[in-house]
Amino acid sequence: MEDPVIENLKTICLCKNIKKGTILNAIHGGYHTVEAVNRKLGTGSGDCKGERCGPKIKEMIESLLDIAL
Numbered sequence: 001m002e003d004p005v006i007e008n009l010k011t012i013c014l015c016k017n018i019k020k021g022t023i024l025n026a027i028h029g030g031y032h033t034v035e036a037v038n039r040k041l042g043t044g045s046g047d048c049k050g051e052r053c054g055p056k057i058k059e060m061i062e063s064l065l066d067i068a069l
């Protein structure tokens, strides 16, 4: 199993250098859609416009909340 500390340091939004742990905190803090996380953290506002990080954030929300978006 991966070390959760290392796991949280993984960069999810490469354009904006935003880490997994930061995104998890936002989801835990009540930001439950990709758009809400993007507005809160600035993910999705880089050069790729969220093409790379958007699907990963969606997956994280779905698995954390056990829902399908």
Ligand code: FES
Pocket: 012, 013, 014, 015, 016, 043, 044, 045, 046, 047, 048, 049, 050, 051, 052, 053, 054
């Ligand atoms: S990886 Fe997040 S905006 Fe490009």
